[in-house]
Amino acid sequence: GAGVSQSPRYKVAKRGQDVALRCDPISGHVSLFWYQQALGQGPEFLTYFQNEAQLDKSGLPSDRFFAERPEGSVSTLKIQRTQQEDSAVYLCASSSNGQGYGYTFGSGTRLTVV
């Protein structure tokens, strides 16, 4: 596609529910990133893939967060047993070179945990 596509655009989850957020990067982009953005703050790094390899997951806040990119294209961010503090916008970005520079971001998924 022409840009990075994220789905769903909005997600409301009950506390304790598992959620899965999808990211379709720009075709051919090697690098893929997930960021979490709380209201009024800048994006916070979660994890980074180069092709199917997860090279950095240092930003994942707990073991309830898990990301995968099994075929080196589409990626899924999964959050288990959601809690209210997980409420945020989850942004996905992709880049055409391995250094991850010049990101193209999607519009994000707004997760609200009630």
Added chain:
Amino acid sequence: DAKTTQPPSMDCAEGRAANLPCNHSTISGNEYVYWYRQIHSQGPQYIIHGLKNNETNEMASLIITEDRKSSTLILPHATLRDTAVYYCIVPNAGKSTFGDGTTLTVKP
């Protein structure tokens, strides 16, 4: 990755130049400076990047000091649609720290 420091907010009159500063005093010699902006309810949008030379594209100009410890993003003729949060980042090994950026408000 190198830490960046930006003022939290700035105002600019419509039609005038907007100059947004960024300090990145711990930047290393091979690290680029990137600028993005984020309009409400959208993902950040790439604006421009540079290493040590000044750069210009259709959106903005980037001035990097000779010691590379700071830079300035220039929007030459700001419009109301340029109201956004502007982020200066120095990516390293695939990871970028955005900070809270500068909220630029362009006023009529």
